[in-house]
Amino acid sequence: MSRxxxxxxxxxxxxxxxxxxxxxxxxxxxxxxxxxxxxxQTAFRLLGxxxxxxxxxxxxxxxxxxxNSQAFDxxxxxxxxxxxxxxxxxxxxxxxxxxxxxxxxEQTDVTPKTASGPDSVLAQQQDLQRFRRALxxxxxxxxxxxxxxxxxxxxxxxxxxxxxxxxxxxxxTLHRAQQKLSQWLGESQLTGAEHEFSK
Amino acid sequence: xxxxxxxxxxxxxxxxxLKTQQPEPEQAKQVQRRLQxxxxxxxxxxxxxxxxxxxxxxxxxxxxxxxxxxxxxxAALCILTFGLLINTAQTPAFAAVVEKLxxxxxxxxxxxxxTRGQPIMDLQVYYQAPDKVRIENTPLAGQQNPAPxxxxxxxxxxxxxxxxxxxxxxxxxxxxxxxxxxxxVEDDPLYWFKAIKNHKGExxxxxxxxxNGTEAAGYKVIDQNILITLWAxxxxxxxxxxxxxxxxxxxxxxxxxxxxxxxxxxxxxxQLFSLTPDSTYRMGKEHE
Numbered sequence: 001m002s003r004x005x006x007x008x009x010x011x012x013x014x015x016x017x018x019x020x021x022x023x024x025x026x027x028x029x030x031x032x033x034x035x036x037x038x039x040x041q042t043a044f045r046l047l048g049x050x051x052x053x054x055x056x057x058x059x060x061x062x063x064x065x066x067x068n069s070q071a072f073d074x075x076x077x078x079x080x081x082x083x084x085x086x087x088x089x090x091x092x093x094x095x096x097x098x099x100x101x102x103x104x105x106e107q108t109d110v111t112p113k114t115a116s117g118p119d120s121v122l123a124q125q126q127d128l129q130r131f132r133r134a135l136x137x138x139x140x141x142x143x144x145x146x147x148x149x150x151x152x153x154x155x156x157x158x159x160x161x162x163x164x165x166x167x168x169x170x171x172x173t174l175h176r177a178q179q180k181l182s183q184w185l186g187e188s189q190l191t192g193a194e195h196e197f198s199k
Numbered sequence: 200x201x202x203x204x205x206x207x208x209x210x211x212x213x214x215x216x217l218k219t220q221q222p223e224p225e226q227a228k229q230v231q232r233r234l235q236x237x238x239x240x241x242x243x244x245x246x247x248x249x250x251x252x253x254x255x256x257x258x259x260x261x262x263x264x265x266x267x268x269x270x271x272x273x274a275a276l277c278i279l280t281f282g283l284l285i286n287t288a289q290t291p292a293f294a295a296v297v298e299k300l301x302x303x304x305x306x307x308x309x310x311x312x313x314t315r316g317q318p319i320m321d322l323q324v325y326y327q328a329p330d331k332v333r334i335e336n337t338p339l340a341g342q343q344n345p346a347p348x349x350x351x352x353x354x355x356x357x358x359x360x361x362x363x364x365x366x367x368x369x370x371x372x373x374x375x376x377x378x379x380x381x382x383x384v385e386d387d388p389l390y391w392f393k394a395i396k397n398h399k400g401e402x403x404x405x406x407x408x409x410x411n412g413t414e415a416a417g418y419k420v421i422d423q424n425i426l427i428t429l430w431a432x433x434x435x436x437x438x439x440x441x442x443x444x445x446x447x448x449x450x451x452x453x454x455x456x457x458x459x460x461x462x463x464x465x466x467x468x469x470q471l472f473s474l475t476p477d478s479t480y481r482m483g484k485e486h487e
Contacts, residue, residue, distance in 0.1 A: 029238050036231045044222045051405050051417060051428070053222065054230045058237050058408075065241055124216055131213040150214050182206035185213060 027072065028064045035079055036061070039086045045151060046090035046135070048128060052097075056089045077161075083152050084144075084162035091143045094136035134184045138177055145170060146177040236409055290416040291436040293402045296429065299436045300396055303463045304328050308441070310459025311339075312385075322459065323347075324388045330354040331472040334388050351472055360474045369476035370483040384425050384445055385455050391443045394422040395429060411439050411460055437463050 039060050043053035060082055064072075075081050135143050145163055148154045149170075154162075156170045165173070222230075305327050312320040323335040330353060337347040346365030353359070354376050361370040384390040398420050405417030405428075415430040430440040438461050445455040476482070 025238065025241070029235060032231075032234050032238055036234050037227050040227055040230050041221060045217055045220045048220065050222060050226050050230070051419070054233070054408075055406050057230060058234055058406075061234060061238060062241055127213060127216055128220070131217060151218060178207070178210060181213075182210045185209065186206060 024065065024069075028061055031064070031078060031082070032061050035082050038079060039082050042083045042086040042152065043090045046087065046132065046147065047093055048132060052093055053090070056086055056093060059089050060085045077158070080152070080154060080158055081162065084148060084154075087147045087152065088140070088144050091135065091140055091147065094132055094143075095140065097136065130185060131181075134181050137184065138180060141165075142173055142177040142180075145173045146181070149174055233408055240409075290404065290407060290433060291431060293404070293418050295436045296418065296431045296438065297396055297398075299431075299463075300392070300438070303437075305465055305467045306392070306461065306463050307465060307467065308459040308461045310441075310457055313456040313458075314454060316456075321347075322388060322457070324459075325467055325471050326389065326392075327467055327469075327472055330356075332389065333471045351474060353472070353474060358474055360476065362476055362480065367480050368483055369480040371474065384443060384457075388457075390425070391427045391429075391441055391457075394425065394427060395420060398422060407433050413439050415439050437461075 036057065040053055040057045043056035044050065047053050047056070063085070135147070138146065141163065145159055145165070148159050148162065149156075156167045159165070159170050160167055163170075305325070307323075307325045310322045310324075311318050312322055318339050320339055321337040323337075325333040332350075332352040332354065334350045334352075335347045336350075346363065349362040349364070351360045351362070352374075357374050357376050359372045359374060361372065363369070400421070403419040405419065407414050407416045409415070410430040413432050414434070416433050418429045418431065420427045420429070424445060426442075426444050428442040429438050431438045441457070441459050441461060443455075443457040
C-alpha cells in the first residue's frame with residue numbers, strides 16, 4: 001500500500017470542512033463525477049482487484065487537493081491526465097504486491113467480455129496474472145509508458161505530456177518494454193510455474 | 200523459437216485480454232459513492248504540521264550550507280517516520296483486531312448469503328461466548344412467505360435444537376463438538392470468525408474508508424481457498440463488516456458469498472439460546 005496514499009487518507013476529517021476553498025472541492029467532486037468510473041476501470045484493469053483499484057481511485061482524486069489553481073488551468077485533457085495518474089499509481093501497487101502462488105479468489109471480481117467455457121475463463125485469468133506480474137517487473141517508467149500506449153491508447157505526443165520524456169524516447173522505451181515482456185511471458189508459459197524475472 | 204512477429208502477436212493477446220477487464224457495475228457505483236464521500240470529507244493537513252519541519256530544515260541548512268541535499272533527505276525520512284507512526288496509531292494492526300475478537304462477550308450479525316451472484320438466504324446469527332450460537336436462516340428464493348429455520352447450539356454440551364416457526368415444529372439433536380469445527384464455510388456461519396482468530400499467514404491491509412458510517416480499516420485474509428475481508432473500526436479495532444467468498448474454479452462468480460454487518464458485546468437475551476422450545480411447538484424425535 002503506497003505510503004503517500006496512507007498519509008493522504010489519514011487527513012480525511014469531518015465532512016463539511018471549510019478549510020479548503022469550496023470551489024476547489026466542488027471542482028474535484030465534479031471531476032470525480034465525470035471521470036471517477038473511468039479512473040476506477042483503469043486501475044481495475046491493471047490490478048484485477050476491486051479494493052486495490054478503489055484505493056488507487058481515491059488516491060488520484062485526493063492528490064488533486066494539493067494542486068494550486070494554476071496547475072489546474074494547465075491541464076487540458078482531464079480524462080487522459082487522470083488515467084495517467086491512475087496508471088502510475090496502479091503500477092506502484094503491482095510492484096509492491098507480494099507474489100502469491102495462486103489468486104483464484106481475486107479473479108472472481110473480473111467480468112471478461114468474452115468467455116467461452118470454464119477452461120477458457122481459467123486460462124484467461126492465468127494469462128492476466130502472468131501479464132500483471134510481468135508489468136510489475138518493468139521499471140515504473142517503462143511500465144507507465146507501455147500502459148499509456150497499449151492499454152489507454154495514448155499517442156506518443158500525448159504520452160510526452162504526462163511523462164517527462166521526448167517523443168523519440170517514447171518509441172525506444174516501448175520497444176524495450178515490449179521485448180522484455182515478450183521474453184518473460186514466453187518463458188513463464190514454457191516453465192508453467194512461477195518464473196523469476198531478471199531485468 | 201518464436202519469430203519476432205509471433206512474440207508480438209502473443210503480447211498483443213495479453214494486452215487485449217487486459218483491456219476487456221471490467222469491474223461489476225454495482226461495484227463501480229459503490230466506489231463512485233465512496234469517492235464522493237472521501238472528497239467531501241477531505242481536509243488538508245494544517246500548515247503548522249509542515250512548518251516545524253520546514254523551519255528545522257531551513258535552520259540546519261543555514262548552519263551547514265553545503266549539506267542541503269543531506270538535510271532534504273533527513274527531512275524526507277522524518278516525514279516518512281512521522282507518517283509511519285501516525286499510520287500505526289490510526290490503522291489498528293491485524294493482531295489488535297484479533298485480540299479484540301478473542302475478548303468479546305457476544306456477537307450478532309445480519310447478512311446475506313449468495314451463490315453464483317444470486318442471493319439465496321438471509322442470515323441472522325447470535326453468538327454468546329464461549330459456546331452458544333443461534334442461527335436464523337430465511338430462504339430468499341422460490342417462496343412467497345419464507346419462514347426462517349432456526350438452529351440453536353450449545354457447543355460445550357454438544358446439544359442443539361432445530362426450530363421451524365412455520366409449522367411450529369422443534370427437533371432436538373446431539374453432535375460431537377469436534378464436528379462443529381470441521382464444517383465448511385457454507386455450513387458454519389462462524390467459520391470466518393474462527394479463521395480470523397487462528398490466522399497465522401499473510402494479511403493484506405486495505406486503507407481506511409467509511410463502512411456502515413464508521414471509519415474502518417480493511418484486512419484481507421485467505422484461508423485455504425476462502426477469501427475473508429474484514430472491516431474494523433479504526434478507533435475500537437472491532438470489526439463492523441465481513442465479506443466471505445469462495446470461488447469456484449473456472450467460474451466468474453463466487454460459489455459462495457456472505458456479506459454481513461457485525462455488532463459485538465451487546466447484552467443478548469439468554470432465551471435466544473434456550474434448548475427448550477416454548478409450549479406452542481410440537482417436539483419431534485431427537486435427530487443425530
